[in-house]
Structure formats: C-alpha cells, structure tokens
Amino acid sequence: MRLPNGDEVTAPTPVWGLDIQCEKGTNLSYGPWADRQREQLFLFFFPQDYQTMKVFIFIASVPGEIRQVQQFDVRLNILAEATVDILFSKLIMRDGKQENQTNAVHMNVQRGSYFEMTLPWTVSDDGYVTKINGQFLHVDASSSLNYRNLLEAETLDYRVNVHYPRVWNHHQTWDLEFNGCKATYHFLYAHKEFFQDMIEDWSSRVPPDLLHFVPYSWNFIIRMQEFELITLANGYNWVDCEHQANAHIAFCGELFDLRFTLPFNDFLPETVLLKFIIVGENVDLSLFLPPTNTSSNIITALSRNARLIEKEDRPKHSFSSEKWRKFCKLSSGWVDCWHVPELQLSISYTYHPVPPVGPSPQANVSTPEKEELLLSPIRAPHRKKSPMEIIKNLTPEQFDPTSVTADCINVDLRITKPSEIKLYGSVLRMFINLKDCTEQYPPCPTVALDRLIFEMNKRYSETQLQVVVSPLILTTSDDPNHQRPSAHQHLHTGFLMLSGLQMRGDAMFSAEERSLDEETLEYAWLVELTVGTLSGKLTTPQLQNIITALEAFVFTVEDAENSLRHPRPYLYCYHGTPQPQCPQTTSEHFCPTTDTIKYKMVRASLDGISLNLVESGTILCFQMQELLSDPLIGMEAAHNFGTIVKDHNYALTSHTHANIRLLHKQRFFESVVGPLVELFSTTNDIKTKSCALVAIASLLPWLTHIVLNAHIQKLLPVLLQGLYTSDFSKIGEVSINLERHDARCGSETRLSTLTTLASLLKQNASPAERHTSTLISFLMPLTTYHPLTVGVKALECLAALVTLPVSVILPYRNESWSIFDLTPKFITDALMMQHKDGVYLYNCCKNNACAME
Numbered sequence: 096m097r098l099p100n101g102d103e104v105t106a107p108t109p110v111w112g113l114d115i116q117c118e119k120g121t122n123l124s125y126g127p128w129a130d131r132q133r134e135q136l137f138l139f140f141f142p143q144d145y146q147t148m149k150v151f152i153f154i155a156s157v158p159g160e161i162r163q164v165q166q167f168d169v170r171l172n173i174l175a176e177a178t179v180d181i182l183f184s185k186l187i188m189r190d191g192k193q194e195n196q197t198n199a200v201h202m203n204v205q206r207g208s209y210f211e212m213t214l215p216w217t218v219s220d221d222g223y224v225t226k227i228n229g230q231f232l233h234v235d236a237s238s239s240l241n242y243r244n245l246l247e248a249e250t251l252d253y254r255v256n257v258h259y260p261r262v263w264n265h266h267q268t269w270d271l272e273f274n275g276c277k278a279t280y281h282f283l284y285a286h287k288e289f290f291q292d293m294i295e296d297w298s299s300r301v302p303p304d305l306l307h308f309v310p311y312s313w314n315f316i317i318r319m320q321e322f323e324l325i326t327l328a329n330g331y332n333w334v335d336c337e338h339q340a341n342a343h344i345a346f347c348g349e350l351f352d353l354r355f356t357l358p359f360n361d362f363l364p365e366t367v368l369l370k371f372i373i374v375g376e377n378v379d380l381s382l383f384l385p386p387t388n389t390s391s392n393i394i395t396a397l398s399r400n401a402r403l404i405e406k407e408d409r410p411k412h413s414f415s416s417e418k419w420r421k422f423c424k425l426s427s428g429w430v431d432c433w434h435v436p437e438l439q440l441s442i443s444y445t446y447h448p449v450p451p452v453g454p455s456p457q458a459n460v461s462t463p464e465k466e467e468l469l470l471s472p473i474r475a476p477h478r479k480k481s482p483m484e485i486i487k488n489l490t491p492e493q494f495d496p497t498s499v500t501a502d503c504i505n506v507d508l509r510i511t512k513p514s515e516i517k518l519y520g521s522v523l524r525m526f527i528n529l530k531d532c533t534e535q536y537p538p539c540p541t542v543a544l545d546r547l548i549f550e551m552n553k554r555y556s557e558t559q560l561q562v563v564v565s566p567l568i569l570t571t572s573d574d575p576n577h578q579r580p581s582a583h584q585h586l587h588t589g590f591l592m593l594s595g596l597q598m599r600g601d602a603m604f605s606a607e608e609r610s611l612d613e614e615t616l617e618y619a620w621l622v623e624l625t626v627g628t629l630s631g632k633l634t635t636p637q638l639q640n641i642i643t644a645l646e647a648f649v650f651t652v653e654d655a656e657n658s659l660r661h662p663r664p665y666l667y668c669y670h671g672t673p674q675p676q677c678p679q680t681t682s683e684h685f686c687p688t689t690d691t692i693k694y695k696m697v698r699a700s701l702d703g704i705s706l707n708l709v710e711s712g713t714i715l716c717f718q719m720q721e722l723l724s725d726p727l728i729g730m731e732a733a734h735n736f737g738t739i740v741k742d743h744n745y746a747l748t749s750h751t752h753a754n755i756r757l758l759h760k761q762r763f764f765e766s767v768v769g770p771l772v773e774l775f776s777t778t779n780d781i782k783t784k785s786c787a788l789v790a791i792a793s794l795l796p797w798l799t800h801i802v803l804n805a806h807i808q809k810l811l812p813v814l815l816q817g818l819y820t821s822d823f824s825k826i827g828e829v830s831i832n833l834e835r836h837d838a839r840c841g842s843e844t845r846l847s848t849l850t851t852l853a854s855l856l857k858q859n860a861s862p863a864e865r866h867t868s869t870l871i872s873f874l875m876p877l878t879t880y881h882p883l884t885v886g887v888k889a890l891e892c893l894a895a896l897v898t899l900p901v902s903v904i905l906p907y908r909n910e911s912w913s914i915f916d917l918t919p920k921f922i923t924d925a926l927m928m929q930h931k932d933g934v935y936l937y938n939c940c941k942n943n944a945c946a947m948e
Contacts, residue, residue, distance in 0.1 A: 111216075112168030121177035127297040128182070148261045151217035165217050171210040171229075178203055179231075183296040198239045198292065202246075205233040218261060227255040240285055241336045242327075247421065248278035266360065267311035272318070279323040279422045284332065305362050313357040321419040322351045330659035340385040345423045348378035366445055373440040380433035380516075381423045388657050391428065397647070398430040398517070436512040443505040494611065497555055518648060540571040540641050555615070556604050564596040566627075571637045583711040589637040594627030594702070613671045619694040630705040638708065700766045723774065723786040733786040736771075737793030739763055761802050764794055768806060775813055788813070788848070795851035800858050807855055807862050814852050815866050849877070849888035856895035864903055867896065871907050 384391040544567035604615040668686035775787035877889035
C-alpha cells in the first residue's frame with residue numbers, strides 16, 4: 096500500500112507461534128528418552144526425503160493472496176519458582192542382572208526465566224538455521240550423586256544455533272554458547288563418569304551406517320563472569336557427604352572462557368583431533384581447610400598476620416578482598432594463595448576411536464563369530480562379555496600395546512603477565528611470600544623470578560619431565576626494631592641469588608607379566624638436579640628468618656596428623672595382587688610392592704657457593720668454586736679433593752657409622768671432573784691451572800679403570816698438557832712460595848699423574864696414538880728423575896706404548912735405545928741401595944728397548 100505522503104508500506108509477515116506461561120508448581124523434565132520421542136515425532140511429521148531443498152522465493156503480499164509464514168516461534172515464560180530435571184539412565188549389574196539406574200540433574204530456577212525457540216519455515220541459499228536461546232535466573236543445580244552440590248549462578252544464559260545445509264548429507268554446524276554470571280561450580284572426579292553416562296545415553300544407539308552418515312561439528316563456548324570453580328582436595332579422594340568436613344581448592348576470578356569443538360566430520364576416522372582453549376583473567380587460587388584440620392588455624396593465622404613487601408622493599412598489601420565471592424569467602428576461613436592477572440591453557444588431544452561392532456564395512460566379523468550369531472537363537476542365553484573381560488587374561492606377549500599408534504595429548508599453560516603466590520605447605524609456584532606472625536617480626540622472605548618452565552613427555556614405557564627455573568632472587572629484611580649504626584644501614588636487607596635451576600626426571604615402566612587391563616609397573620626413577628651458583632649476603636637474623644619460614648613450610652607440607660587412611664586396607668605387590676593373597680608371600684614377609692623394589696637414583700650438582708654471612712664490622716664467607724683460585728689455600732684444597740674418595744681406616748667407614756652409598760666415588764667424580772677440566776682448560780693463571788691439575792690427579796688413583804676409561808678422551812689431553820707445559824715443572828716452586836709444607840706437591844703430583852697415565856695406557860693405549868711424540872719427548876727425561884718411583888712410572892708408560900701399531904712406534908726406535916744407554920748408572924745406584932724397584936726398572940728399560948727393536 097502507498098501512503099498519502101508517497102511512502103510504500105509492505106504488510107508484515109504473519110506471526111505464527113506458541114506462548115506458554117508457567118506459574119506455581121511448574122516442573123519441567125527432559126532427557127535422552129524424551130529427546131528420542133521428539134525425534135520420532137519430527138520424523139513422522141517431517142519425514143526425510145533425501146532431496147536438495149529448494150530456495151524460498153519471497154513474493155510481496157498481494158491483496159487477496161495468502162501471506163507466507165517464515166518461521167514458527169515458541170516462548171516459555173516462568174512466572175514463579177520452578178524446577179527443571181534432566182533425567183538419564185545407565186546400565187548396572189545388580190544380583191547378576193542388568194538394570195537401568197536413573198540419574199538426574201535437578202535445577203531450581205526463579206521467576207523471570209524463559210525459553211525461546213525459532214523454527215524457520217523458509218530456506219535460503221545456504222540452508223536454514225534453527226535458534227534456541229533462554230535464561231535461567233538464580234539457578235541452583237544439584238546431581239543425584241551422594242555429593243549433590245553442582246552449580247549455583249545468578250544468571251545462566253544459553254544459546255544454540257543449528258545450521259542445516261540444503262543438501263541433507265552436507266556438513267552441519269551446531270553452535271552452543273553458555274554464559275554464566277556470579278557462578279559457583281563444584282567439580283568432582285565422579286562427575287566425569289556421571290556426565291559421560293549422560294552423553295552415552297543421549298547419543299545415538301544405531302550403529303554407524305555410511306548410507307545415512309551426516310557430518311557435523313559442535314562448537315562450544317562456555318563463559319563465566321565472576322566465577323568460582325571448587326574441587327575437593329581430601330587425601331585418597333575421600334568425600335565427606337554428611338558433615339561436609341572437606342578440604343577444598345578453588346579457582347576464583349573475573350573471567351573464565353572455554354572454547355572447544357567436537358568434530359564428527361568423517362565416517363569412522365582413524366584419528367580425531369580435539370582442541371580446548373581456556374582463558375582466565377584475574378584468577379585467584381584459594382585454599383580451605385576444615386575446622387577439624389589442625390593446620391587450619393596455622394594457615395589462617397599466617398594469612399592474617401603476614402607482613403609482605405614488594406621488590407623495592409616497600410610494604411605491600413595482601414591480595415585484594417574487594418572481589419565477588421559466594422562460597423569462597425575469606426571470612427569463612429578461605430585463604431588466597433595465588434593471583435594471576437591472565438592465563439591461557441591450551442590442550443590438544445589426538446585420539447584413535449574404536450569402531451563399534453556392526454555389519455560390514457563397520458567391522459569384519461570372523462567365521463566363528465558369524466556361527467555364534469547364527470546359532471545364538473537356539474542356544475541358552477548368556478551374558479555378553481565386556482571388552483575388559485575379554486582382555487583381562489591377555490598378556491603383552493599375545494598383544495603388544497606399543498604396536499599401535501598412541502594417542503597424543505599436548506598441554507600448554509602460559510602465564511604471560513606477572514603473578515604472585517603465597518607459599519603455604521600445599522603451594523609452590525613462582526612468586527613466594529613465606530609467612531611469620533605479628534607485626535613485630537620481620538617481613539616475609541620474598542622470591543622473584545622471571546620464568547618457570549615445566550615439560551613432560553609421557554609414553555607407554557617411559558615418562559620424561561623437566562623443570563627449568565630462570566635466575567631467582569630471595570630478599571629478606573631485619574626486624575624493624577633491630578638498630579644498627581648509620582654506616583651499616585645497608586645490611587638491613589639481605590639477599591640470596593641462584594643463577595639457575597634445572598631438574599630432569601625419567602620414570603621407566605614395564606609390562607612384563609602384566610595383563611592388558613593392569614597398569615604397567617614403574618621399575619626405575621632417575622632424577623638429575625643441576626643447580627647453578629648460589630651467592631648472597633645475609634645477616635644472622637635474616638638467616639634465622641629464612642630458616643623459620645622453611646620450618647613452617649615443611650611442617651604444613653608433612654602434616655602427618657591430618658593424613659587420612661587409605662580406603663583399601665592392603666597394598667598391591669609388584670605382581671598386581673593384594674599382598675596377603677600373593678603366592679610369593681610367606682609367613683616371614685610380604686611380597687614387596689613396586690615402590691619397595693623400584694630403582695631410584697638422584698644425582699645433584701652445584702656449580703658453586705659464594706655466601707657471605709655479615710654483621711657490623713664482620714663477615715664470614717663460604718665459597719667452594721673459587722677455592723682453587725685462592726693464592727693461599729688453593730693447593731691445599733686441590734689435595735683434599737682426593738680425601739673425599741680416598742679409603743680411610745679411621746674415618747668415613749661403616750664402623751664410624753658413616754652412611755656409605757653405592758658408587759659414591761663414581762658419583763662424586765662424575766660431578767667434579769667436568770668443572771675441573773673446564774677450569775684447567777680456560778684459566779690463564781698458572782697457579783689456578785696447577786691447582787686444577789693437582790685436584791684431578793688426586794682423584795685418579797682411587798677410581799677403577801672402568802670409570803676412568805669412560806673419560807679417557809677427556810682426561811688424556813689434560814694429563815698430557817699438564818706433563819708437557821713448561822710451567823709444570825715449577826709446581827713445586829709455586830707451592831714453596833705459598834706454603835713451605837707444600838713443597839712436596841711437585842713430585843707427588845707428577846707421580847700421581849704418571850701412575851694414572853700408566854694405568855690408562857696399560858688398559859688401552861690407542862687414545863694416546865696421536866700424542867705419541869709428546870709423550871715420548873717428555874717421558875724420556877723422567878726416566879732419570881729422582882725419586883726413583885717417578886722414573887719407574889715413566890718407563891711403565893713407555894712400555895705401554897709398545898702395544899701401539901708398529902707404524903706409529905717405529906720412528907722412535909733410536910730414541911728408545913738412547914733411553915737404555917742413559918740409565919745404567921741410575922740403575923746401578925738403585926741396586927746398590929737395594930731398592931726393590933731397581934731390578935724392575937732395569938727390566939722395564941730392557942724389555943722396552945727389545946720391543947722397540
């Protein structure tokens with residue numbers, strides 16, 4: 096119609112819909128069974144014709160023509176308090192029979208809640224979209240489990256958009272979005288199976304069929320503004336449903352955003368990739384201990400009375416209390432432990448779905464099973480075996496699990512903005528504030544670091560993990576009441592700095608004598624801890640402050656009096672059976688558990704310590720790495736390296752109650768040989784180089800050939816360089832200048848080095864092949880060296896070189912005879928002195944020369 100002003104007005108499309116008003120006593124129930132009835136009704140009234148839908152062409156309304164309806168709207172309004180139940184069932188075994196057990200999610204909603212659905216009656220070029228949206232006000236949801244708490248929210252909005260293409264078997268898209276405000280969600284591990292049963296009951300029970308397959312994707316967005324995610328933290332997963340005396344850990348924050356997609360795009364795919372992305376803003380980690388826990392008052396007092404400081408040594412307020420909280424209220428005993436401005440968690444899961452049994456091509460049924468299917472109607476009924484019962488007695492010898500491709504899970508947690516943490520016994524993260532009580536005590540020690548990286552690679556037979564910590568600084572202050580002279584005010588704040596920390600762990604698993612339904616056994620756990628250089632400056636009150644904080648931390652970590660008892664009264668042995676029932680158990684002892692026989696090894700290394708304990712006018716310095724460079728005590732420290740691995744008759748023995756571990760010599764040598772070789776190779780100071788060589792030489796006589804042979808490529812150049820350098824001969828002179836009683840160092844070090852060199856060459860002389868010229872040129876003069884033992888070892892080294900190929904040794908034939916010519920008087924003098932090594936020395940010279948000939 097055309098208006099008098101000339102405007103054209105099109106008649107509106109007809110409104111076709113259904114409005115439902117729900118008043119008092121409303122109870123809405125829905126679930127998988129009701130949804131299947133809805134599907135049957137749709138198929139009855141709108142049967143699938145498997146034809147491409149035609150595009151709707153809109154025709155303007157003409158007087159006298161019937162107007163065209165474009166959609167059907169359904170709206171349900173709740174005008175009073177109502178209940179909504181989602182019912183589903185699962186099969187359980189009871190008295191040897193299968194029964195259906197009904198479970199439910201029960202929700203109470205308040206006035207103002209509504210539900211809307213729009214069913215399109217027209218088709219566009221890209222299909223049509225069915226829309227569902229609604230809102231629940233003041234929702235209170237519970238489950239049918241014994242622990243009923245599930246969800247509480249001020250508002251819960253939901254929106255579902257389903258896009259159907261024109262072609263019936265083209266890709267469909269389901270977009271589901273849930274938005275909650277001021278929501279509290281209680282999570283239990285039992286909810287995993289609870290909701291999995293709901294999904295299985297809701298999913299289609301018809302076997303997959305390629306002729307009726309329709310690809311589709313479900314896109315989920317779950318967003319909560321001002322949220323609380325609460326879980327239980329009791330030992331051994333105990334849950335107190337009656338008195339609610341549970342320990343809780345909660346994540347509270349301003350924003351929680353979870354996005355993921357469930358792709359069903361291929362028919363029986365080999366792999367399915369799932370990606371989950373979680374984003375949180377202003378997230379707090381909170382801890383709650385029930386009043387029955389004796390550590391509750393300790394944690395609460397520490398949180399209330401702790402004095403915190405910032406990096407600039409300025410007083411710092413505790414975490415902000417101006418946040419929305421409903422369940423995790425600080426006034427109810429909750430304690431905030433960690434604050435993160437922003438975090439992102441990305442989870443990628445690639446799994447291999449198992450196709451269900453069905454007609455070809457879904458599964459290939461073998462001939463015996465076909466016979467069973469054909470004859471089953473005339474046979475006595477029997478219960479179908481579950482997959483777990485089928486593989487229960489299947490061992491890895493019959494089927495190797497590593498022959499199939501493993502599922503892959505990648506987890507990436509990133510915290511990009513600065514975060515802060517309060518370290519109680521149960522929390523250990525990046526920014527640490529250790530607690531003391533009352534304001535008369537000094538502020539809490541604070542640790543600051545830039546980066547913490549954790550990596551884990553878990554496989555069927557092995558799990559590897561690594562933790563890398565960037566350089567960290569611990570700062571602590573004195574008691575405010577402690578006064579010092581103005582010239583020493585700089586001592587008010589102390590610090591400790593660690594240059595770096597790396598921890599590597601390797602857990603090894605075995606499936607030997609284990610069926611496929613049993614867990615693999617962890618038979619070894621190896622840990623390597625590499626600690627950088629620890630340096631710092633502390634006063635005694637500051638040191639006491641750190642020790643007190645560590646004591647409180649360890650006390651709350653152990654917390655033995657609040658430990659719960661395991662619900663299983665027995666332990667499993669390494670055969671996977673209860674210890675009392677294992678055939679290997681005797682009247683004298685139980686069959687051991689896996690932890691008892693598991694091999695454990697921990698290897699730790701510390702690059703160095705430079706710690707200064709200071710006070711007004713005094714200082715006590717602890718150093719390890721720099722001792723070899725000390726001009727006064729460097730040589731004495733070098734000799735004492737051998738004291739650690741030396742066999743003693745009066746100390747460091749089991750008779751003196753020393754704890755001597757297996758391979759302790761090898762472990763110590765492995766930890767120090769690398770730094771000593773590096774110090775010898777890099778330093779330009781002849782005194783430090785001499786001390787490093789003495790330290791290495793003092794270790795070698797007390798180690799087995801097997802250990803030394805593993806490092807011969809590393810040690811031989813050092814020994815040769817020490818023997819070859821012109822300054823080596825001055826080691827004794829240097830020692831005399833340092834300390835008179837160290838004048839023996841030159842000959843002792845030379846003898847120790849030659850002894851080790853001779854031993855190594857006797858075991859395997861091939862590594863010395865390229866150093867033959869250097870060895871012979873230096874060993875020849877030593878054959879006439881006093882004391883006599885040095886000449887003996889020099890000739891032993893020359894005798895060991897005879898085992899080298901003839902082409903290598905032959906050029907030095909004349910030099911070898913010259914040795915024999917130079918030594919007769921030296922040998923004669925030894926024989927006259929009745930030295931027992933004289934004859935041996937003569938034989939070495941003679942045999943060596945004859946071998947050369």
